[in-house]
Amino acid sequence: MxxxxxxxxxxxxxxxxxxxxxxxxxxxxxxxxxxxxxxxxxxxxxxxxxxxxxxxxxxxxxxDHTYNQEKKPKGDNTLVIADIDTPFRSKDVRGRVMEPEGARAPLPPGLERFPRPGEMMVSPALKTLLASDEGRLLRERLPYRIVGTIGENGLVGSHELAYYAGAEGLAAKISPPNVARIDSFGDPNLTPEKSDPVLILLMLVxxxxxxxxxxxxxxxxxxxxxxxxxxxxxxxxxxxxxxxxxxxxxxxxxxxxxxxxxxxxxxxxxxxxxxxxxxxxxxxxxxxxxxxxxxxxxxxxxxxxxxxxxxxxxxxxxxxxxxxxxxxxxAKPARRRLWWRLLLPLGGLAMLYPMVGQGRTNGDFNEYLVVGGVLLLLVGVTALLPWVVEAVVARLNSGGVAWQLAVRRLQLSSGTAARMVNGIAVAVAGAIALQMLFSGVEADYTKQSRNDLSRAQMQVNLPDGVPIGAAARKFSAVQGVRKVTALSSGDLGDKRKDPAMSSELSVGDCAALRELATLPSCRDGDVFTLRGAEYDTDTPKLVKPGRTLYLAPSYGDERNAEVAWTVPGTLKQARSIKDPTGVMRGGILMTPRALPGRAAASVRGQVYLSLDQSVPDVREYVRNTAARVDLRADTMVWAASEQSRRFTSIRTGLFVGASCVLALIGASLLVSQLEQLRERKKLLSSLVAFGTRRRTLSLSVLWQTAIPIALGLVLASAVGLTLGAILLKMSGASVTVDWASVLTMTGIGAGVVLLVTVLSLPPLLRLMRPDGLRTE
Structure with missing residues (x-):
């Protein structure tokens, strides 16, 4: 019943x-x-x-990569595919060049047929980019005719830039994983990465x-x-x-x-x-x-x-x-009680405290305690804010007419005002805590690069067999390239196959070799042995005048050129210095004339480029030149640091989610503000009818929003700093406060409220008319 x-x-x-x-x-x-x-x-x-x-x-x-798979023989069901990904400005372009070797060769997802040599299938986003003026430089890098588009099942996102192109003669260039022979797409043996407790903590929060x-x-x-x-x-x-x-x-x-x-x-x-x-x-x-x-x-x-x-x-x-x-x-409401409101954040701290100092070494964090503790702390903001607003506005009296109207309204309905800004306060408190946590653990997921950015800003790795001298001349002619350092590297061993001792070989002209070592003198045909390397124990034992060594020795089942070379009696000594990558190399230095002709195809070329960064799109000019040298050439832009992809993806997810939440906050606040103004329609009309200026009423509405949001942001900062500190203690990081980030978060929250207030002014002005007193 x-x-x-x-x-x-x-x-x-x-x-x-x-x-x-x-x-x-x-x-x-x-x-x-x-x-x-x-x-x-x-x-x-x-x-x-x-x-x-x-x-x-x-x-x-x-x-389509084959890191750990066995090499496959050519067959009716095989496909040779080359990975030629390339960046374009701030975006990545996924590129594949393919050559089917039989009628049953696997077709990539999203394609209906294989593109012929000189043709390519592109994603819709790449097709749009190539057709625009913005894609002019990228078109130079992709010398193919567009004959179709990649279907949705072959793309990971609607804005992905990707293409598949046809080619000939790829089998002679197979060098896994970048150029490989496959008989199917997909990786059935893919295993998930080992979980990181701190990253899991980040995701939960x-x-x-x-x-x-x-x-x-x-x-x-x-x-x-x-x-x-x-x-x-x-x-x-x-x-x-x-x-x-x-x-x-x-x-x-x-x-x-x-x-x-x-x-x-x-x-x-x-x-x-x-x-x-x-x-x-x-x-x-x-x-x-x-x-x-x-x-x-x-x-x-x-x-x-x-x-x-x-x-x-x-x-x-x-x-x-x-x-x-x-x-x-x-009538005047009873005063709000404080004691039970304090129990919520204290309960949250009590749930998080057992995990303080756990870090990565003591297993995963208890997800129920993490979620419950963070939830109670943030709910505590919504419980404490009405009490804080009531306690503060009760002591606000003197001021102008607009101020007094706003304060009196807040004194009569402080709970309504607090509800309007609760969401902002919670979002800001959470954002401050997350920013502290991200900043505190960022160093653990950021690797400082050893690259010397004062000597080079880009590196181009050339495939085996590409003449490095011709490539260096092409890069020297690129607009915006100040200096080109061309070096080749390889291996020397004491035996043709599975050598017991090996040494590094670096080949370049005298100017390039001086980037690696202090040379006593140098002319083409000289050979140097390096001293003072970071890691090199075999070279002093291995390199003796008159001894026969082997360039590109074979290991295991692989077959290399294995070119014999006799150490000359005119071998010179050189002192190793840090190369452009920050490494003190060891082994042997050779000038081009000293390298046996048959060994030229056994060394791998690296070109280091110093750029004039003031030239627009200088990096794109370099990438276009690299593509003309060889489509498999790999270009890298040097940076001072590199960050973990998983850490970066979580941070990106936070930014995406925060953008959606901020949009919700703004829209919901606007709806709430309009509802509040609608309820006060008769009151506003009465004040206007008695002669109150619209400017005074508009300012009063602004104060009614500004006072609660100011109190809410102060409370949110206190709770956010507390939560951030305990999360840092849980992750084992030192507690530091990035005040710039704290001010940024609070500023964003205040900016959203200010924008909503401005947008609500036109409806407010329409409501402030004497005819609003009419009733039915």
């Missing part, structure tokens, strides 16, 4: 929501839009694991920090129109409804808004899902088909949002006495 009564009261509240006239519809739509925005982001979040898995599956399905503001906004959205709703509920008490029934009817109204919000959220999600196909955020793009929420998680959202709407409404009305003649909340 009690359950039936609950259902009847909730249904009555839902009917009131849909049949309350224009006023009721406006309130219902505002609630639905607010809830819908949150639901859309929740659905997007539940779809992200599937999207990442789909990208991984697509990448694995087209895998990112997940909680991004979702928490969404939950806060949904909770705030279901309370839109609270004051007018309470006056309607007083009328229900007048016609005989008891207190419990009245609260259940109110919960029914919120339930109706939440259910309609689910529908809105689904529509918003579907629109965003389609828009995702044309968007690229931080270099990440997806196809709409990737964003399919997990049925279980989607069902959880569908159940949790309406249930939360009912519970939040009942909780909000717990201290409100609704009587037939009015609502007691219109």
């Amino acid at each position: 009690k359950a039936r009564q609950w259902w009847r009261d909730l249904a009555m509240g839902a009917r009131f929501a849909f049949t309350g006239g224009r006023e009721g519809w406006v309130r219902l739509l505002l609630t639905a839009v607010g809830v819908g925005l949150g639901v859309a982001l929740l659905l997007l979040t539940t779809a992200l694991p599937g999207a990442l898995a789909a990208r991984h599956d697509r990448e694995n399905a087209r895998a 990112v997940f909680v920090v991004l979702l928490m503001p969404v939950g806060v906004f949904i909770a705030a959205a279901v309370r839109f129109g609270g004051e007018r709703r309470d006056r309607r509920l007083a009328a229900l008490r007048l016609v005989g409804s008891d207190g419990g029934m009245t609260r259940r009817i109110a919960a029914g109204e919120a339930l109706a808004g939440a259910v309609l919000g689910l529908a809105f959220g689904t529509v918003f999600f579907l629109i965003g899902r389609e828009a995702a196909g044309s968007a690229e955020v931080f270099g990440i793009s997806v196809f709409p088909g990737y964003l399919n929420p997990s049925p279980g998680l989607a069902l959880l959202v569908a159940v949790a949002v309406p249930a939360a709407a009912v519970l939040v409404t009942l909780f909000a009305l717990r201290g409100v006495v609704i009587e037939p003649l009015g609502v007691v909340r219109t």
